[in-house]
Amino acid sequence: MTYPITDTNIYTEAQAKAAGFVCKSNNSKQAIPQQMMNMNQPYGVLPAEKVNGMPSVVRSEVPDPTSGSNTITLTISNGHTSPEQLLLGDGFGILAQVYNIPAKNAATTIGGTFQTETLTRYAAITSGSALRLHGVHLVNTTTAGAESTGFFDNGKMELLYGSPTNNSSVKNRFDLQQLVNSNSFKPNIRESKDFRFLLDGYAAVLFTVPNGEAITVTFNLQSFANGHLMNKDLNL
Numbered sequence: 001m002t003y004p005i006t007d008t009n010i011y012t013e014a015q016a017k018a019a020g021f022v023c024k025s026n027n028s029k030q031a032i033p034q035q036m037m038n039m040n041q042p043y044g045v046l047p048a049e050k051v052n053g054m055p056s057v058v059r060s061e062v063p064d065p066t067s068g069s070n071t072i073t074l075t076i077s078n079g080h081t082s083p084e085q086l087l088l089g090d091g092f093g094i095l096a097q098v099y100n101i102p103a104k105n106a107a108t109t110i111g112g113t114f115q116t117e118t119l120t121r122y123a124a125i126t127s128g129s130a131l132r133l134h135g136v137h138l139v140n141t142t143t144a145g146a147e148s149t150g151f152f153d154n155g156k157m158e159l160l161y162g163s164p165t166n167n168s169s170v171k172n173r174f175d176l177q178q179l180v181n182s183n184s185f186k187p188n189i190r191e192s193k194d195f196r197f198l199l200d201g202y203a204a205v206l207f208t209v210p211n212g213e214a215i216t217v218t219f220n221l222q223s224f225a226n227g228h229l230m231n232k233d234l235n236l
Contacts, residue, residue, distance in 0.1 A: 048231075058231055070221050072133070074118050075111035076207060077143050077214035084108045084209045086119060087160075091127030091201035094162035098169050099206070108209075122199075130200040134222040137191040138179065141214050147188040151215050152176045156208035159197055171206075195219075 048058040078084040085101050086108075095101070104110070104119075112118035125131070140151040157174040179190035197205065209215060 072219045072221050073112040075216045076209050077109045078209045078211050079107040079143050080105040081211050083211060086207050087204040088119060088122055089126045089199045089204035091123050094202065095160045095169065095204045098162060126199055127201045130198055130225040132222040133197045133199060133219040135193045135220040136195040137218040139216040140188040143212055143214050148213060149187055150210050150213040152190065154210045158206040160204045160206055162202045
């Protein structure tokens, strides 16, 4: 049998249904879920097609996690004599290559959600998933722990997005001077509730931290990509 996906012919709804396809009605956004329910399928079971156009189904699943923190935290303390550039994300390593980001200096210490492995872990996570960040909170001190605004005055926070062809990239500088001072008595604490960024394998946040400065950055994690379309047809 020839399936609609494999040829250029135009098929009527009746012909497509006869071939085993579930047809979506233009009059109802719930048409596909409702039709799947009529076929005695669970709500998470969705129509799909194999690569040759044959009809199939998949099940959309997400884990059932326990409650926990919904923030990502990164600390950078630059004890080196020069500014330090570090990437959060960049799961595919494209941006480090495009912008010639050097390896972390031994005098710079990292902490955060995964302690000293925070940058390494999030590089690995974003190589196969995506994190939606909503809101950012920053605290700036010296490496000795004194309150400072050196990062806000002379540092950088840039949002990068690369290309799978490695011939283009986008760099947007996040204006640290426009961050809201959340505490009038603490000029070293600033935040932006309007910050939005999708962190995946092609994306990264680039921090340039002046020597002698330390920052603690906290992002609110709005959502993350951990849904899966599961194929129960094991006769591949």
